[in-house]
Structures are given as structure tokens and as C-alpha cells.
Amino acid sequence: MTSTLNGITLKGSAELVANFFSFGINSILYQRGIYPPETFSRITHYDMNLQLTTDPKLKNYLTKVVSQLKEWLFECTVQKFVLVITCLETNEVLERWQFDIDCDKSAKESSAPREKSIKIIQDEIRSVMRQITATVTFLPLLETPCAFDLLVYTDKDLLVPDKWEASGPQIIDQSEEVRLRSFATSIHKVNSMVAYKRTDSV
């Protein structure tokens, strides 16, 4: 974690955002029941109780994706980060959690750290996580077995790293969108939203 100084560097900001995504994805997987709840263990972070998976394969996958995402955040080449939930029987996309990332490109490695209190950032992150938990009230139940996928929207001229490949945007047919809270370090700004398939059309 960044030090207790008030200044946020580009590297520190990238790490904050990447950590938020890691915990956020775990929370979403637990809330939506993609993996059974007994595979999750409770930990404390951001001054609140969060669920973290203990499945080794899933952990491995998440660490790989989040580390690559941290690099891209440091280079300011990532635009969106999406978690897609598909139904295994019908191969339809049922839910889409989209995080838009605005990067202030004027902040380079060598520029001075910017003033923003870590506590304020953590408060904002906490409110976003609480909102994610609260979305359970209006999102439709996932009754069929589902699997998830993580998509990253990057700049076009970026070099595609090993083990990554291009994919479609996997947009939901006839979706309802709900905007959630956003949080910002002084260098990165993350807007969250969730889109789900309308149940009366099913």
C-alpha cells in the first residue's frame, strides 16, 4: 500500500485502483453466487469486511489479470475494465459490470505527488463496495450455472501481451443499466456501472 504521506504518485494510484478491482471482483463473485460461498474467506480491508476466494485456480487467474492491469494503469493505456457473466446453457450474457477509467495523462513518473488524502480515497472506495453489495436487491436471480470473464478495453496501438487475445465486447441484448458511485485518486478516476438483461424479455 502507499505510505501514509498525503501525496499520490502514478505508481501508488495504479496500485490503489488495481487493489480495488481485485477486491471488487471477489465481492461480485461472492454476491452473485458464481462460486459457492464456502470457497470464500472473510478478511478485513478498507475498514470493512470483504470476501476473498480461496480457490487456487481462480486466485491464480485473478492475480495474473490484476498484475497486467496494474501495468496498463501505470502506462495510462486502459480505458475500461469489464466483468461479464454468461449463462453456460444458452451462452447468453446475463450481467455486465463496467468500470470506466479516466487517466490524467499529464501525470508522468517523475512529476511530484499530488495532494489527496488516502482516507478520503478509502472512504470513496468503501462506499462503492457497499453499493455493489446493495445491488443484490434489484439484480435478477441467476438461476442457471454461470461463468465469468474479465475484459479490458485498451488503446488500439498497444502491444498485445502473451496469453491475452482480442475478444468481442459481449454486449447484453436488451439491457437495463444502472450507474453506481465513482471514486478518484488524484490521477485516476473510476466510474462504476452495472448492466443486466431485462427479465421480462426472457
Place this chain on the structure above:
Amino acid sequence: MMDLEDDTSVLTTLKSFNSFISHTEAPQRLSEGSAGSGNLHSQYKRSMELLEAGERVHSNNRYLQLDGEKKQMELSHKRARYELEKVASDSARDLEHEVDRNQDLLGRLKKFQERETEAAKNLSEQVEANRALRKNMEGLNRKLEERDTRLNTANQTISYLKDEIRELTQRIQNQDSTTSSQTLENQELQEQLDLQRRKYQEVSQLCQSLQAAQSSCSEHIVKIKELERRLALQEQDIAIVKTVKSAVAKVPDLEKDLKRLREDNAFLRESRENCSLLKEEVEGLRRKLERMEKKKEELVNIELEKERLAEKLKAWENLGQSTGLNIRKPEDLSREVIHIQQREIALKEQNYTLSSRVRSAERSQNEHRAELCLQRSKTLEEQKKRETQDSLVRRLQKRVLLLTKERDGMRAILESYDSELAPTEYTPQLNRRLREAEDILQKTQSHNVEMEAQLTKAQEETGTLKLQLQTVELELESLKKHQASAADSNTSGTKEELSILRQKIEDLESERQRLEEQNNILEMRLERHMLQGDYDPIKTRVLHFKMNPTTIAKQQRQQDIDALREEVTRLSELVRSQKEGGAMVQGDSSINASLSPSLPPSKEVVDLRKQMEILELRNQRLKEVFQSKIQEFRTVCYVLTGYQIDITTENQYRLTSVYVEHMDDSLLFKKGSNGSMQLMETVFSKTLGEMMALHLHHQKSIPAFLSAVTLDLFSRQTII
């Protein structure tokens, strides 16, 4: 103890009172010496002090009383508590006694209850024993009754059997008598039989002779038929011969016709060749005709064109006369044209030079105008500066006046201070005041200076603003002049241009609004799409990890589905093979053995299969045995009785005799609903009318009829 305390408190109060009195006397003495007029005052003071002391004593007493009461109350409280504790302990002891007694009583109650339950159990057992004994008694009674009934029935049967025996002996006697009578009849019948046999032999001999005659007859008949056939054949031959003769007679005519036809044929072939040649000639002539017609049309068109060209030529020739330019040939025309073109080029050059000159003149004019503006602005600036300088001068003069006034005032103050200094010694204060006044003065001066600076700044700003305003006004004027000059040059054109421009402006405004609305709508749509996850493929690219959980889950699912499908096919094959294996037991143990490794063979299934095989074998063997027995029986019947009995349909039996002449001759019997056999009519049965009448209608015996038929057929056979 309290009294002592009271005493001591009273004593202490008295002591204090005394001390206070003595204390007040001392200052009184001091004060007496000083002023005689203060005596009343001191007395009043003394009385007040005494009152206060009294009050204090009173309050102390009250306090002591209250203290005493409190202590009494505490004592009484303690006594009451003590008594209550005693009572409580007594009551606790009583409670314990009671509790012990209660437990004793409960123990005794339990024991009594147990004794009661035991007694009840004993009672129930006794009752049950009673019941059992009663049942035994009843059973025994019943058995006795049964034995009695059995004895009775046995006696009845014995009597019944005895009666039967008597009846049977009677029957035997009757039957003996009947047998004897029947033997006598038998002997009579045998004698009759011998007579009949002799007759039969004679008849058979006659029959044989008849048969011989019949055979010879049949041979003759056959010969006659053959002869008839030959006759028919010969008649046919005669007819053929006749036709052949007639045909032969026609031959020479046919030969003549043939020659004629050949000649015709040759002639027709020649004519055909001529025909083809003529057709070719006709086609060639037709084509020529078409070409000639086309040429005629072309000729007509060409003549029309020729007339037109001749007219044009005349017109061109007349041109020279109409223009008056000495034109006789087209070369002259071209020359004239070249001249005109050259003149045009020269004029254009002149035009361009003139326009360039005009533009340069205009440019110089504009430059001069700009210089003029600058000069004017400069003059204005100078004016402004002068004005500011004047204002500065005025301000400075005012300041000087103010300063002189202040100095005079200060001098006056100083003089006044100097005049005042001598009588008193307030110099430090005055000096301080002076310093303060100087400070105030300096502050006011600095404030003044600041104010003046702000004022100058404001004035400068207003001056610059005015300058700007004036320059703008000058530009406006110049533009207006320019516009006016432009308007002077093209008065008629500007109005039109203005209207056109205004219209253009309006159109552009409306289009701009429309485009703005469209823009808003598109932006909203874009926002919506961005929310849904759309992206600009030119700038962005979507990436994901190759080994992501969705693909892994899909692969897993596919593998599961394939495995399930394989299992399903395997199980269905097994089921099918089981069914087939169950149907064919005898020779298919090999197949079962080949399939059994796939299924773990349960013992039950194996046992059942073995049982099934055994039963089927048994069935098979029984069938064979039955078949063989039936066959044997039928052959024996046929041999012994002389009839082969076949079942044609339900309840219909066909009998064929051994000695029958034709295989189709058979007798048909039908079993009626009441069990009696009836003879059905057949071809063969029609020939046996006499025997039917005798044996069936008269004697009503089918075996006799059948045996008669057999004998009849046998006799016929043996004769032959």
C-alpha cells in the same frame, strides 16, 4: 456519650461567645478614644453581634438535637434489623423442616405407586392366563364336536356304500343275462355274414367283368379321340394348301407392281435432288433482294444529306456577302476569326492590368487610412497625458496647502504645549500624546498617499478605456466609409447581395440549430452505447485472458456432455443386447458371454437365465415328444381303421380311406354343437347313397357305415 458531647458543644459555644465579646471590646476601646460620637454606633454593633451569637447557639442546639434523634433512629433501626434476621432464620429453619418432610412423603408416594403398578401387572397377567385357559377349553370343545360330526359322517358313508354294493351286484347280474343274450345274437349274425360274403364274392366277380369291359370301352374312346384329332389336323392342312395355291396365283401381278414401283422410286430421287438445288438458288436470290433494298434506303438518305449540305454551303457562301468582309473561301473566314481572337486577348490583358492597378490603389488608400487612425489615436493619447499631468499638478498643489495647514496646526499645538508645560509636571504624558499624534499623522498621510495612488490608477484605466473606445469608433467610421465607398461603386449590386447574404445567414442559422439538435441526440445515443459497453474500434481494442473461466467452464461442459452421450449410447446398446439375449437362450451363450464383461453379471440374472434355458429345453423336448407320439398314433389309426383323419377347419374332420381310387375322394364330418357328428355332402359321399341310407339313417351307426365303405372299396380294389 451524647450528653457529654452536648456539654462539650455547649461549653465550646459559650467559650466562643465569650471570646467574641472580649474581641469586640478591644476594637471598641480603640475606637472610643478616637471619636466620642461613635458610642451609639458601637452599642448597636454589640447588640447585633450578640444577636448573631444567639442565633448561632440556637442553630448549634438544633443541630445537636437532630444529631441525637438521628442516632436514636439508627439504634432502633439496628434493633429492628436484628429482630428481622432472627425471624428470617427461624422461618428458614422451618422451611427446611418442611422440605425434608415433603421429600419423605414424595418417597413414600412413589413406593406406593410402584406397588400399585406391580399389583395391576399381576392382575392383568392373571386375566390373560384366564383368557388363555378359556380359549384352550373352547378349542378342546370344538375338537370334540368335530370328531363327533366326523363319526356321524363316516357312519353315513358306510351305510351309503353298503347300499351301493347291493345295487352293483344287481347290475352285474343283469349284465350277465344281457351278455348271454348277445352271444346268441352274435352267432346268428355271423351266419348271416357268411351268406353275405358269398353274395359279395359273386357280385365282385361281376364287377370285375364290368370293369374289364369299361376299360376296353375307355381304350376305344381314347382311339376315337386320337383319330378325331388327326382328322382336324388334316383339315387344317387342306385349308393351308388352299391358301398357298391362291397366293401362288397372285405372284406374277406382284412382280409387275414391283417393277413399276422401282421406276417411280428412281424418278422421285432425281426430282428430290433438283428440288434441293432450286431451294439454294431461291435463298441466294432472296439475300440479294434484301441487300438491294438496304442500298435503296441508303441512297435515299444520302440524297437528303446531299441536299442539306448543299444548303449549308450556300449559307456559308452567302455569309461572306452578308458580313461584307470579302470572304470567298473558308480560309478567309478562319483568318477573320484569328484576328478577332487576337483582339480579344489584347483586351483581356488590358483588363487585368487595369484591375491590378485598381487593387494597388485601394491598398494604398487603406494604408493611408490606417496611418491616419494611428495618428489620431496618438494625438488623443497626448491629450490624455496632458490632462493627467494637469490633474496631478492640481493635486500636488492641494497637498501642499494641506501640508502647510497641518504644519501651522502643529506649530500652534506645540506652542500651546510649551505654554502649558511650566505650571505642571505632565511632560511625560504630553510627550506621549505628542508621539501618538505624530503617529496618527503619519498614518493619515500614508492613507492619503494610497488613496491618491488608487485614484491615479483609476484615472489611467479610464484614460485607456477611453482610448480604446475612440480607436474602436474610428475603426467603425472607417468601416462605414469603406462600406459607403463600396456601396457607391456598386449601388445596385449591394442590395441584392445583402438580401442574398441575409437569406444565407438565416439558412445557416436554421441548419445550425438542426445540427445542434442532431448532435445532442447523437451524443445521448453515444452515451447510452458507451454505458452498454460499445467502443470505437479505431481507438480501442478489447482484450481478455485466453484461459479465462468462461472458456474453461464451456470446455468442461462440452466434455461432460460428450461423456454423457457416450454412456447413454453404451447403456442403450447393453439394454438392446439384454433383450435379444433374453429371447434367444439356446445357442447364444457365446453372445451373452461376449456382452457380459461390459456389465457386472448379477447372480440373480445368471440364475434366471439358466432357469429360462432349462425351461425352454424342456418345452422343446416335450413338443418333440408330443409330435412323435401324435404321428405314431395317427399312423396306427390309419393302419388299423383304414381311414386317415385330418382336421380341415374347426370341428370339421376329413376322412380318406386307404383303398380309395382317387385321392380327392373323402368323407367330411362336422361336429355339431351338441357333440354329435354329422356327415357333410361331398362328391364321394354322393356315390355312397345306399350305404348312407342303410347304416346312417336306418341303423344310426357311423362306424358301421365307415366299415361298409371300407369293405366296398376294398372289394373294388381286390377285383382289379
